[in-house]
Amino acid sequence: MKRSLHxxxxxxxxxxxxxxxxxxxxxxxxxxxxxxxPDHLLQIFIGLIxxxxxxxxxxxxxxxxxxxxxxxxxxxxxxxxSAFWLLTFAFALGFGTTIAEPALIAVADEASAVASQAGLxxxxxxAMENYANGLRYTVALSVGVxxxxxxxxxxxxxxxxxxxxxxxxxxxxxxxFAPDEIIGIAYDSGGVTTSTITVPxxxxxxxGLASSISGRNPxxxxxxxxxxxxxxxxxxxxxxxxxx
Amino acid sequence: MQVLQDLPALLLxxxxxxxxxxxxxxxxxxxxxRKRIKHLKKVLMGMFYVLIGITFFLLGLEEALFPIGxxxxxxxxxxxxxxxxxxxxxxxxxxxxxxxxxxAFAVGAGTTIAEPALIAVAMKAHEVxxxxxxxxxxxxxxxxxxxxxxxxGTYRIVTGFPMHYFxxxxxxxxxxxxxxxxKLIVPLAYDSGGVTTSTVTVPxxAALGLGLAETVPGRSAxxxxxxxxxxxxxxxxxxxxxxxQLSEFKNRPHRxxx
Numbered sequence: 403m404k405r406s407l408h409x410x411x412x413x414x415x416x417x418x419x420x421x422x423x424x425x426x427x428x429x430x431x432x433x434x435x436x437x438x439x440p441d442h443l444l445q446i447f448i449g450l451i452x453x454x455x456x457x458x459x460x461x462x463x464x465x466x467x468x469x470x471x472x473x474x475x476x477x478x479x480x481x482x483x484s485a486f487w488l489l490t491f492a493f494a495l496g497f498g499t500t501i502a503e504p505a506l507i508a509v510a511d512e513a514s515a516v517a518s519q520a521g522l523x524x525x526x527x528x529a530m531e532n533y534a535n536g537l538r539y540t541v542a543l544s545v546g547v548x549x550x551x552x553x554x555x556x557x558x559x560x561x562x563x564x565x566x567x568x569x570x571x572x573x574x575x576x577x578x579f580a581p582d583e584i585i586g587i588a589y590d591s592g593g594v595t596t597s598t599i600t601v602p603x604x605x606x607x608x609x610g611l612a613s614s615i616s617g618r619n620p621x622x623x624x625x626x627x628x629x630x631x632x633x634x635x636x637x638x639x640x641x642x643x644x645x646x
Numbered sequence: 647m648q649v650l651q652d653l654p655a656l657l658l659x660x661x662x663x664x665x666x667x668x669x670x671x672x673x674x675x676x677x678x679x680r681k682r683i684k685h686l687k688k689v690l691m692g693m694f695y696v697l698i699g700i701t702f703f704l705l706g707l708e709e710a711l712f713p714i715g716x717x718x719x720x721x722x723x724x725x726x727x728x729x730x731x732x733x734x735x736x737x738x739x740x741x742x743x744x745x746x747x748x749x750a751f752a753v754g755a756g757t758t759i760a761e762p763a764l765i766a767v768a769m770k771a772h773e774v775x776x777x778x779x780x781x782x783x784x785x786x787x788x789x790x791x792x793x794x795x796x797x798x799g800t801y802r803i804v805t806g807f808p809m810h811y812f813x814x815x816x817x818x819x820x821x822x823x824x825x826x827x828x829k830l831i832v833p834l835a836y837d838s839g840g841v842t843t844s845t846v847t848v849p850x851x852a853a854l855g856l857g858l859a860e861t862v863p864g865r866s867a868x869x870x871x872x873x874x875x876x877x878x879x880x881x882x883x884x885x886x887x888x889x890x891q892l893s894e895f896k897n898r899p900h901r902x903x904x
Contacts, residue, residue, distance in 0.1 A: 420765070424756030424846075428714060431752075435745055436721055440714050449710025453760075456703025459695045460762050464769070467692020471671060471683070478679045487678050494674070498666040505848055516869070562833050563824045570817045577810045586872030589813060593875035594848060596840045598700060599667055601763035605770050605837070620774045625833035628767075632840030632879055 410458065417457040421450065464602050472606025480614040485557060488611075492553040495603065496631060497546035505594040506541055510534040513587045520583040523646070537642060544638035545595050548630035549604060555626065556611050556618065562626045569633040576640040584643030591639045592632040601628060652705060660701045668693065703762065707846065715753070716853040722746050723857040738863075740804045747797045750854060754796035754878060757846040758789040764841050771834055779834070784886065788838045791885030792878045796851060799877035803858045803865060809873045816880040823887040831890035838886045839879040851875060 432440055440446060479488040500506060514534040518525045523533050555562060577585055596604075609624035618624075675683060683689055721727055722745055725738075732742040758764060768781045802812060824832055851874045859871040 420760045423759050424711065424753070427749075427752040427756040428711070428718070431718055431722075431745075431749060432714075435749075436718065436727070446710040446714065449706040449708070452702045452706030453710065454706070456699045456701065456706055457760070457762060457765075458699070460699030460703060461765060461769075463692045463695030463697075463699055464766055465692070467689045467694075467696055468766075469770070470685070470692070471689050474684060475671065475675065475679065478681060482679065484678075487674075491670070491674050491678070494670045495667070498670045502663060502666055504663070512872075562836065563821075566836060567821055567824075570821065574810075574814055574817065577814075583869065586809060586869065586876075589809065589876035590872050590874075593840065593842075593879040596763065597663075598763045599664060599696065601841050602766035602770075603667070603671075605767055609770060609774055619830075621771075621830045622833060624774060625771070625837045627837070628840040629833065629836030 410462070413461055414454065414458050417454045417461070420457060421454055425450065460598075468599070468602045469606045472603045473610035476607050476610025477614045480611060485554075488557075489550045489553060492549040492607070493546040495546075495600075495607070496549035497542045499597060499600040499603075500545040500595050501538060501542040503595065503597050505597070506538060506591075509587065509591060509594055510537040510541075513537055513584075516583050516587065517646075520581070522581060522583060522643075533646065536646065537639065540638050540642045541591050541595060541635045544635040545631050547638075548634035549627055551634070552608065552627035552630040553611065555630075556608060556615070556623050559618070559623070562629070566629060566633060569630075569637060572637050573633075573640065576637065576644070580640045580643045584640065588636050588639035588643065591635045595635050596628055596631055600631075604628060604631070652708070653701070656705050656708075657697075657701045660697055660704065664693070664697055664700075699762075707849075711846075712849055715850040718749070719850070719854040719857045722749055723854075723861045725861060740801065743800070743804050743858075743862075746800050746804070746854075746858065750796040750800040750851075751793040753850055753854070754847070755789040755793035757850060758792040758842055759785055761842060761846050764788055764838070767834075767837060767841050775830070779831075783889070784834075784838070787886050787889035788842055788882045791838070791882030792842050792847065794885065795877035795879075795881030796854075796874060798881070799874040800854065800858060802873070802877075803855060803870050804862055806862075806865060806870070809876070813876060813880060816884065820880070820883050820887075823884060823891070826891065827887040828890050828894050831887060835883050835886035835890070839883045842878055842882050847878060848875060851878065 432438060475491070479491065511534050514523075514530040514537070517523050517533050518530050523529045551565075554560075555565065580588065604627045605625070608627045609620045612618040612620040612624035675681075728738060728742055731745060732738065733744075734742055764785055765781075768779075768784045771779045771784055772781045798812065802809060827835070852871075855874040856871040859865045859869075
């Protein structure tokens with residue numbers, strides 16, 4: 403009991419340190435550049451305490467829950483030896499975590515507004531909603547494919563940098579053909595897909611797989627899943643923009 | 647107390663965010679793997695901690711950081727403020743937005759250090775590399791990348807250069823670096839692009855991008871407001887590989903010519 407309390411307090415201190423830079427940045431700009439003191443100081447203070455507590459709980463939960471389950475499932479799939487189920491799981495994880503992602507829903511709604519203003523689609527509620535939903539499914543599909551592709555890479559030992567370069571070439575070529583309005587959204591969609599829960603799970607999955615297959619180095623083969631999950635949405639969204 | 651009023655609703659919405667993930671994990675666990683989870687109680691407790699952690703984290707951000715960050719983004723891009731700090735005469739030049747670039751840089755670095763997903767990846771990298779990669783060192787390298795990326799991104803919005811030139815140049819730098827950087831770091835560096843932009847960074851950055859695109863003459867919020875996140879995901883790849891190259895260079899035994 404005493405030990406876990408000590409552990410909790412020291413990670414609390416760590417979270418405090420993590421938060422310090424952004425607090426200093428905001429304080430500096432408030433006091434010296436904008437020359438004002440923010441309102442609701444008490445509310446801000448309480449908010450900061452919640453942020454610090456939240457970060458501490460999250461890191462605690464990572465080590466107890468998300469990391470172990472991700473790795474134990476990777477080991478179990480590797481022992482089972484069924485590539486089909488592993489790839490299905492990878493796809494489900496990518497698709498399922500992305501489709502409900504709040505950041506993605508927000509971006510898709512904005513994108514539909516852009517598209518209707520640019521005259522790509524009809525200026526009606528219905529058309530915009532269809533466009534936004536289509537975009538969401540496109541991105542979720544791309545993340546599902548990306549995680550499966552990344553897992554396949556670990557299984558077959560393909561070199562990651564060639565795959566990433568092929569992705570880059572596709573992005574560059576497709577940028578030339580896609581409508582201008584979609585390009586900014588497509589490039590951004592790579593960044594919004596990977597959420598706070600997905601990243602630790604997917605990382606643990608990759609590292610667990612790489613360490614349970616002989617001849618793989620967890621450092622070289624375990625990482626890289628997130629990279630696919632941030633590149634492939636760009637390709638898929640550019641394609642979506644070209645087709646719709 | 648506003649905080650406590652918002653707590654139940656937020657807890658519920660975070661729960662529904664985590665639910666599909668939990669369903670996928672336990673569905674596969676019971677139907678496909680068909681083995682009991684080791685330390686099930688501990689794992690469930692861990693997931694519960696994650697739920698609580700994310701809820702508190704988001705709640706605190708909504709109460710403290712986001713409103714003030716959004717207000718500041720609006721204030722810094724306000725024409726009246728720009729007029730008062732300008733250094734050129736005549737029409738506003740791109741150099742007059744210097745506080746915006748500094749703010750983008752500083753906010754990028756500050757929020758990245760506090761980004762939970764990055765902490766998770768850094769912890770794993772530290773463990774897997776046997777301690778060769780420091781948790782804090784990696785996070786600082788990524789933070790510098792995000793900072794430079796956002797400063798560049800705001801500069802692009804102000805000047806109106808087409809975004810794909812920047813992104814394609816970035817890709818070329820990544821490809822060249824891939825050949826020279828230590829092989830062990832490459833996949834981790836590629837990953838670090840995606841993990842930087844989640845909970846903390848995106849809302850603040852989106853406010854800054856939209857604020858800029860709305861106030862800079864000749865920009866459209868809808869067309870130019872996007873794109874900052876792309877910069878923030880590209881530059882960390884470059885900075886993480888550069889960090890590995892620098893540490894390799896420093897640790898290389900010196901060859902002395904006599």
